[in-house]
Amino acid sequence: MAGIAAGGGRRSRLAPWLLVAPGILWLLAFYFIPTLPWYDGYARTFTDYHEHLARSFGYALTATIAAIVLGYPLAYVMAFRAGKLKNLLLGLVILPFFTTFLVRTFAWKTILNDGGPVVHLLGWLHLLPPAGRILNTVVAVIGGITYNFLPFMILPIYVSLEKIDRRLTEAAQDLYCNPRQAFLKVVLPLSLPGVLAGSLLTFIPASGDFLNAELLGSPNQKMLGSVIQGQFLTVRDYPLAAALSFVLMTIIMILVISYTRVLGTEDLA
Amino acid sequence: MSGERTGAVGARWTGRVLDLWAGLVLLYLFLPIFVIIAYSFNKPEGRFNFVWKAFSLDAWRDPFLFPALVDAMKLSLQVAAVSTTVATLFGALIALALCRYTWKGSGTIGLLLVLPLTTPEVVLGSSLLSLFLSANYATGFSTIVIAHIMFSVSYVALTVKARIKGFDWTLEEAAMDLYATPWRVVTKVTLPLIAPGIAAAAMLSFALSLDDFVITLFNAGSRVTYPLYVYGARRAAFPPQINVLATAILAGSLVLLGLTVLWQNRTLKQAGD
Numbered sequence: 001m002a003g004i005a006a007g008g009g010r011r012s013r014l015a016p017w018l019l020v021a022p023g024i025l026w027l028l029a030f031y032f033i034p035t036l037p038w039y040d041g042y043a044r045t046f047t048d049y050h051e052h053l054a055r056s057f058g059y060a061l062t063a064t065i066a067a068i069v070l071g072y073p074l075a076y077v078m079a080f081r082a083g084k085l086k087n088l089l090l091g092l093v094i095l096p097f098f099t100t101f102l103v104r105t106f107a108w109k110t111i112l113n114d115g116g117p118v119v120h121l122l123g124w125l126h127l128l129p130p131a132g133r134i135l136n137t138v139v140a141v142i143g144g145i146t147y148n149f150l151p152f153m154i155l156p157i158y159v160s161l162e163k164i165d166r167r168l169t170e171a172a173q174d175l176y177c178n179p180r181q182a183f184l185k186v187v188l189p190l191s192l193p194g195v196l197a198g199s200l201l202t203f204i205p206a207s208g209d210f211l212n213a214e215l216l217g218s219p220n221q222k223m224l225g226s227v228i229q230g231q232f233l234t235v236r237d238y239p240l241a242a243a244l245s246f247v248l249m250t251i252i253m254i255l256v257i258s259y260t261r262v263l264g265t266e267d268l269a
Numbered sequence: 270m271s272g273e274r275t276g277a278v279g280a281r282w283t284g285r286v287l288d289l290w291a292g293l294v295l296l297y298l299f300l301p302i303f304v305i306i307a308y309s310f311n312k313p314e315g316r317f318n319f320v321w322k323a324f325s326l327d328a329w330r331d332p333f334l335f336p337a338l339v340d341a342m343k344l345s346l347q348v349a350a351v352s353t354t355v356a357t358l359f360g361a362l363i364a365l366a367l368c369r370y371t372w373k374g375s376g377t378i379g380l381l382l383v384l385p386l387t388t389p390e391v392v393l394g395s396s397l398l399s400l401f402l403s404a405n406y407a408t409g410f411s412t413i414v415i416a417h418i419m420f421s422v423s424y425v426a427l428t429v430k431a432r433i434k435g436f437d438w439t440l441e442e443a444a445m446d447l448y449a450t451p452w453r454v455v456t457k458v459t460l461p462l463i464a465p466g467i468a469a470a471a472m473l474s475f476a477l478s479l480d481d482f483v484i485t486l487f488n489a490g491s492r493v494t495y496p497l498y499v500y501g502a503r504r505a506a507f508p509p510q511i512n513v514l515a516t517a518i519l520a521g522s523l524v525l526l527g528l529t530v531l532w533q534n535r536t537l538k539q540a541g542d
Contacts, residue, residue: 012370020378023359023422030397030419031385036524053310064500070294077291081284091526092295097300098522102499103515106507107301110308110319116344151296200387206271208389215503225391232395232487242399245392 024136044240049227056248058222059138059213060206063145067153067194067202070146075154075194076187079161080128093154105144105215112140113217136218149205153198160194161187204252224248302519309512316506328509338510341498348410348480348494352417357471359418360425361463367426368397368433382423392421394487401488408490416488417481423473428473432466468529476522 045053065084078089096104122128132138164187172182190219210225224244231241312325331340363382385393397416401408439496440462444454482496483510489497499511 013372014324016370016372016375019362020374023363023426024360024378026379026418026422027381027385029398030415031388031393033400054298070297073287074291074294077287081288088475089291089295093298095519095523098476098526099302099515100303100496100517102482102496103305103511104301106319106499107304107308110304111300113319115320145392147297147301173528179283204387205389208391210391213482215378224388225344228391228395229483232398238402241395245395249388249392252387252389253384 018233042243042247043079045244049224049244051225052222052227053212053247054208055221057251059142059145059223060203060209062142063149063206064153064199064203067150068199071150071153071198072157072191072195075157075177076162078158079199088159093151097151101148102180102211105148105211108140108147108216109135109143112143124184134218136221138217138221144216145206145209148209149180149202150210152201152205156197156201157191157194160191160197164190200256204256206250208248216229273402282429301349305507305512306516306519309509309516311509311512313509316508318507318509318512329511332510332513334510337493338495338498338514339525341493341495344410344492344508345479345495348413348417350477351414351472352421352478353471355414356418356421356425357467360422360470360474360521361429361467363422363426364429364433364466365463366438367430369438382426385420385423386427388512390420390481390483394484397484398487408443408488409492412488413488413492416484417478420481420484423476424477425470428470429463429466432465436462465529468532472522472525479518487537 006113074089074093078086078093082089110116114133114135116135119128119134122134123130128134167184168190169182172186175181177185208225210223210229212218213223214226215223227247228241228244228248231237231244235241308321309328310324310326311318311321312323312327314322329336363378367378394416397412397419398408401412406412441454441458442460445451447454449457480496481494481520485494485497486500493501495514501506502511
C-alpha cells in the first residue's frame, strides 16, 4: 500500500525515505549513537547508587499516582462538565508552562519556605508540628515533580475522555446503570489508554528529574539524575556517569516497549 | 422512587465535589505563576528575591539592568530561532511522509520518533555530551543548537502529524487533474493545508528550546542561556529582573498563542467555504 502515490513506481517508493532521511539521520547521529553502551562498569550503579536509583523510581511512581489523583477529575470536568468553558480550561492548563520551568521551581521555593504561607497554614491547622518544615523534605520534592509533569497527565486523559461517544453513557443509564456504575463500567475503561499514556509521559521524565530534588530537597532526597549530572559535570567520571544513565534508560526503555507492545504508539502522540 | 432521588442528589453532590476539585487543581497549577508575577514587583532586601519586602516598579523600569542576564536572554532567543527553523523543517517532512505513505519502515520510524520523548533529559544531555567529548568537539553555541534540534524534531513531527492526519489528499490529485504543475500543487494546495499545523509545531519547538535547562546544562560549554543564568543565580544573586523577563515571556507567548488561534480559525473557515 503506497497510499495515493501507488501509480508513481520507483520514485514514489523512494519518496518517504527521502522525506524522513534528514530528520532520522540527525536522530541517529545525535541520539542513538551517543546513548549506546560503551562501558562495562554497570555493577556500581546497583552497589553504590542503589538508594538513588530506588528514590528516583519511588518518587517518580508517587508523583505519577499523585498526578492521576489530581489530574483525572480535572480532565473529567473539562471533557464532560465544562461546556463552553472547555477550551478556556484547556488553555489554562497549558498556560503556566509558558513560563520558564526553573523560575517556576524557584517560585515553589518561595511558597514552601519555612516562614512562608503554606507552612503557616499547615501549622495553624495543626497538620505540621511547630518548627516543622516542608522545604527540604520528600513532600516538597514529590510535590514539585508532580507539578512539573501534571499537564502531561491531564492532556492525554482529556483526549481519551473527549473521544468517548456520549451515547454510550446514556445507553448504560438506559440499561439501569446508576451514574457510578456508568462511570466505572463505561467511562473509566475507555479512558484507560489516556491514563496509561499520561502515566508514561509523567513517570519517565520524573524518574530522570533532578532539579526538584536539588532545589526543593536536601541531600537526603538526591535522585539518580543528580548523581549522573554530578559525575558528568563536576567529578568528570564519564564512564561511570554514562553507565548510570544507560541503566536508567534501559529500565525505562523496557517499560516503554512493553507499553507500546500492548497499546501501540498512537496514544503517546 | 426515593432511591432514585437520593441517586440524583448524590450525583449532583459528586458533580460539585468534582468541580471544586478541578478548581483546586487549577489553583495549584497557577500558584507559582502568581508568585512569579507578584515577585517581579518586589523590592527585595539583599540580592535574593525570595522573600516579600515591599511593592516596587524598579525591576520593570529597568528590566535590562544586568548585562549578563540580557546576554543570556539573547543567546536563548538565537538558539531557539535557529533550532526551531531546522527542527520544523525536519519534523514536518517526517510527518508528511508518515501521513502520506504507509511503507515497511513507517512503524519503525513512528517508534524512533517516540523514543527521544520517552528518554529522561538527563540521559539525553549526558549521552550527547559524551559524543562531543569522544569526538573532541568543543561545546558551545553549535552543540546547544544540535541538542535542541535533536529533542525538537520528534515533537514537531508528532504535532504536525496529529494536525494533518485527517486531511483530504485527493485535493492534490484534483489540482494535478486541473493541469497544476507539481510546484504549484505544493505551494497552492499542500502548504496552505499543512501550514497551521506547522506553525503550531514551530511555536512548541520555540517554547521548548527557550525553556530547556537539563540538556543545555550538559552541552553549553561556557555559554549561558536564560535558564542556565537562572540556575546560576541561586548562588550569586536572584534579582527581580528574572521574574520580569519570565512574566514577559508568558505575556509574549499568550499574544502569539492568541494570534495563532485566530489565524487557524480563519484558515479553517476558508477551507470550509
